[in-house]
Amino acid sequence: MIKKIFFVFYLFILVSCASINNSSLIEYSGKLLIDQNGKEQFSFNIHVAINRNTSIIQIKKPLFGNVLKIIAAKDKDLTFIQSENGQSYAVPDYVNTNFKYWLDRCLLEKVYEADNPEDAFYFSCYKEKNRTNFLIAYEEYELKGFIVSK
Numbered sequence: 001m002i003k004k005i006f007f008v009f010y011l012f013i014l015v016s017c018a019s020i021n022n023s024s025l026i027e028y029s030g031k032l033l034i035d036q037n038g039k040e041q042f043s044f045n046i047h048v049a050i051n052r053n054t055s056i057i058q059i060k061k062p063l064f065g066n067v068l069k070i071i072a073a074k075d076k077d078l079t080f081i082q083s084e085n086g087q088s089y090a091v092p093d094y095v096n097t098n099f100k101y102w103l104d105r106c107l108l109e110k111v112y113e114a115d116n117p118e119d120a121f122y123f124s125c126y127k128e129k130n131r132t133n134f135l136i137a138y139e140e141y142e143l144k145g146f147i148v149s150k
Contacts, residue, residue: 032045033145102114112125
């Protein structure tokens with residue numbers, strides 16, 4: 001279960017929807033709610049730092065600190081840095097392959113949606129002023145949340 005939760009966190013990175021500035025760092029913060037079949041819900045804070053070639057997403061739990069840090073660099077595989085108690089997990093190739101494209105689409109477009117019925121994967125994001133809302137569904141997990149530019 002923990003492995004799937006961390007995979008879902010990985011998918012959340014895809015929704016770091018905001019505008020890109022070629023030379024400076026842009027930062028966002030927000031909230032993330034993970035729902036597992038309506039049975040369990042987990043709430044997290046999220047911090048996203050973006051520049052042209054690299055995005056860093058930190059997922060934090062109040063009172064626990066950093067849970068997961070994800071680094072997405074242009075033309076490289078994703079890097080995951082987990083808390084001391086975190087478990088390792090595998091990321092499907094299609095996510096690693098398409099991640100930068102999904103992130104760019106979300107950053108550049110007002111509305112973005114990706115759907116892969118074969119893998120039970122759905123992703124969407126849309127902007128309202130400086131707030132970006134997102135929804136990611138994968139297998140029995142659903143991630144909802146938002147980020148706001150600082």
